[in-house]
Amino acid sequence: MKQVRRREVIRTGTTVEQMVRAIADMIVTGAILPGEKLDEITLASRFEVSRTPVREALRELGAMGLVGREPNRSAVVTNVTGTYLHSMFEAMAELEGICARLSAERMTVDERRALELDHRGSMRLVHAGAEEDYAAHNTEFHTRLYRGAHNDHVFEMVTQTRARLAPFRRAQFRLPGRLAKSYEEHDQIVTSIIRADAAAAGQAAYSHVAIVSDASAVFAAAGE
Amino acid sequence: MKQVRRREVIRTGTTVEQMVRAIADMIVTGAILPGEKLDEITLASRFEVSRTPVREALRELGAMGLVGREPNRSAVVTNVTGTYLHSMFEAMAELEGICARLSAERMTVDERRALELDHRGSMRLVHAGAEEDYAAHNTEFHTRLYRGAHNDHVFEMVTQTRARLAPFRRAQFRLPGRLAKSYEEHDQIVTSIIRADAAAAGQAAYSHVAIVSDASAVFAAAGE
DNA sequence: GGAACGGCATCTGTATGCAGGTTGTGAGCG
DNA sequence: CGCTCACAACCTGCATACAGATGCCGTTCC
Numbered sequence: 033m034k035q036v037r038r039r040e041v042i043r044t045g046t047t048v049e050q051m052v053r054a055i056a057d058m059i060v061t062g063a064i065l066p067g068e069k070l071d072e073i074t075l076a077s078r079f080e081v082s083r084t085p086v087r088e089a090l091r092e093l094g095a096m097g098l099v100g101r102e103p104n105r106s107a108v109v110t111n112v113t114g115t116y117l118h119s120m121f122e123a124m125a126e127l128e129g130i131c132a133r134l135s136a137e138r139m140t141v142d143e144r145r146a147l148e149l150d151h152r153g154s155m156r157l158v159h160a161g162a163e164e165d166y167a168a169h170n171t172e173f174h175t176r177l178y179r180g181a182h183n184d185h186v187f188e189m190v191t192q193t194r195a196r197l198a199p200f201r202r203a204q205f206r207l208p209g210r211l212a213k214s215y216e217e218h219d220q221i222v223t224s225i226i227r228a229d230a231a232a233a234g235q236a237a238y239s240h241v242a243i244v245s246d247a248s249a250v251f252a253a254a255g256e
Numbered sequence: 257m258k259q260v261r262r263r264e265v266i267r268t269g270t271t272v273e274q275m276v277r278a279i280a281d282m283i284v285t286g287a288i289l290p291g292e293k294l295d296e297i298t299l300a301s302r303f304e305v306s307r308t309p310v311r312e313a314l315r316e317l318g319a320m321g322l323v324g325r326e327p328n329r330s331a332v333v334t335n336v337t338g339t340y341l342h343s344m345f346e347a348m349a350e351l352e353g354i355c356a357r358l359s360a361e362r363m364t365v366d367e368r369r370a371l372e373l374d375h376r377g378s379m380r381l382v383h384a385g386a387e388e389d390y391a392a393h394n395t396e397f398h399t400r401l402y403r404g405a406h407n408d409h410v411f412e413m414v415t416q417t418r419a420r421l422a423p424f425r426r427a428q429f430r431l432p433g434r435l436a437k438s439y440e441e442h443d444q445i446v447t448s449i450i451r452a453d454a455a456a457a458g459q460a461a462y463s464h465v466a467i468v469s470d471a472s473a474v475f476a477a478a479g480e
Numbered sequence: 481g482g483a484a485c486g487g488c489a490t491c492t493g494t495a496t497g498c499a500g501g502t503t504g505t506g507a508g509c510g
Numbered sequence: 511c512g513c514t515c516a517c518a519a520c521c522t523g524c525a526t527a528c529a530g531a532t533g534c535c536g537t538t539c540c
Binding site: 328 | 490
Binding site: 048084087088091092094095096097115116119120122123126130183184185186188189193 | 272308311312315316318319320321339340343344346347350354407408409410412413417
């Protein structure tokens, strides 16, 4: 009987890593809101496992900075303070600048070509006003920059920072005219990278993200 | 009986967080070498706790990147590959550059004064050839830069990166003439910050760390 | 003599039970 | 009517027990 249940659990494939990703997704996509408590028992029953793996998942999320943990207290989805949020946006701009700069120096011919093609293709989405699709393209675009820097540790830092910022920049493309502006800024970055103009690429990427951060901060303040 | 044992354990005060710090220290100071296996049972008996908290500690160390974890395998002190190590040193230089640049813009009068005083005081250590003491001062010096940037997220990233790099830069001041050179480079950084010359401070800090990284990489390659 | 297979020892992954801390609620007192 | 204190329910932290996986070693067969 016990075995049967275990098999079922394994069938559903709920390992700790999957739980981490699932919960992280919920936080990042806003399914769980900042400040919300993450009760171990509730999560355990939700994922059909015992509390032990849930605890490990929560600890990992804590290390990732997505949830806060205090002794004898439930894990809580981190509600980032205004100043810390600002510091993350600023750090993000710096990191994007680094990635764009290094990409301009190091991207392979193939990477440059793919970046440009993908970018050109996104113009269609701008004209169509396809916010969802453009958001997906945007994620892909930036990931290309992160990879193009050919620096694994920077990649890790920027990826992690982006994950932690995700909850606060969800609706960024809803702002009127933001799509076209984003495309324009992407264009500057791409052009600079193709030209291998590292300084210009870094500057363009920094500004691009810094601007997004301002808009998003305004939105977050107004939206909540 | 059980209670008594528990009390003893609590007396020794071995909580998960303390274990994380203890193990992290062992890794960072080289008491445990990269590639070494971290057996849960051994650690549990060493810290006089059960395997459960040990597992949580290991998971946290894994999230910090200090140990690697694979399914059904012991946790292993991460043996950073050459290219990843290089990427961390490069990232460290970038981060130090950011911190110095922001410090030049944002440090309070008190922070600038303390930085300069501490720096001037370290000349004595250089003359005395006090490598240990200078290393301590050096850590303090850089921490001042990290704090002076007034950006909490950057502070976190740079601190974490430094922790992960620590095992690989232990003997950096043993290299002949390195002390004086370090002081000289610190001097450029301090001077630029006092002058509020952000670009110069950033450049100086970047070069300072990049140089250290080269020397340390050489040492690591030769030493092992 | 070598290779492959099977059994055993060992370690990880998870469930469960228990002790202690935290919080919320209700009764009693001011 | 409000405040305080105590108690109870609940939740976290840890220990222990058990199931599954991995790797090693010895034996056997080719």
